[in-house]
Amino acid sequence: MSRTGRTYTRHFELDTRQHELLGIDLGEGAPRRALVIGIAIVALWFGGLTLLFGLPGKLTFTIYFLPPMIVSVYGAQRSRIVDRRWNLTRWAIGIRYLVLGHRPIICGGQRAAARGEWIARRDRWAPRVAFLADSPLGPLLDRWLGPEDTATPGAGAPVRLDSRPRLYGPDTVARATRRRTPIPHQKKGDQ
Structure with missing residues (x-):
């Protein structure tokens, strides 16, 4: 069974209109x-x-x-692709991606991404300018995009997840919370 989510906020959007401008x-x-x-x-x-x-x-x-x-x-x-955005917004985001790249979010923003972890210029531009590779602008384009075999350095070896699920009953959870929660009327020295 698949679930489908629907957004109804588009139906409540009211578009204000200008009916007169400078007497026209x-x-x-x-x-x-x-x-x-x-x-x-x-x-x-x-x-x-x-x-x-x-x-x-x-x-x-x-x-x-x-x-x-x-x-x-x-x-x-x-926009026909993202119906909550205007085409102008999509164009601006696309241009920003091509010019500045994408800064990855690491650990929920706990650490800023190093420059080597960003998407390389060649990876961003090559699919869009591939038709220019055989033209007279090809060598200039290759120089601007940078070397082709540059691999983005990874963060290290993959982390193997070897977890086993366990099912705890309500009695076990109650015992665990009782152990960790101090009783309000007891003092630290009375235990």
Whole structure:
């Protein structure tokens, strides 16, 4: 028999909408979160290009506004892979993984992982850039990814688990707890 878990919090999510913006009627309304993120992305993209190349002309207007609009529209949609996240969140996590790697959690965070225990750059990038290996960029790519035969040092030999389950009855558990719990009215010297 298999058990199936269900998450109902998605049904309680209320999406606020903006019906009017600067006196312009938006009709049924745009989702406010998507609108705010879209405005932020457009402002950053437009500001960066303006600092680099100056104000847009008739021909460059599309380059200034179309890419951030596409990212905003598709990024604000629910992901089909992880339905609790937006596409923008998934993209950001994927980019962070490729750039910074993954820092493993060891002993529940009791010890910080050494740099050798992180996932190597080649392991993160090689599946995504394998098509470039036979191109003229191949040697440059190999140099950037690092040597292929680097093995991540392990933590040591495997630990063999040789445990035997035991079943204790309630009388045994009661005796064990009685032995360890001091009686409140006795003092240490009276025992």
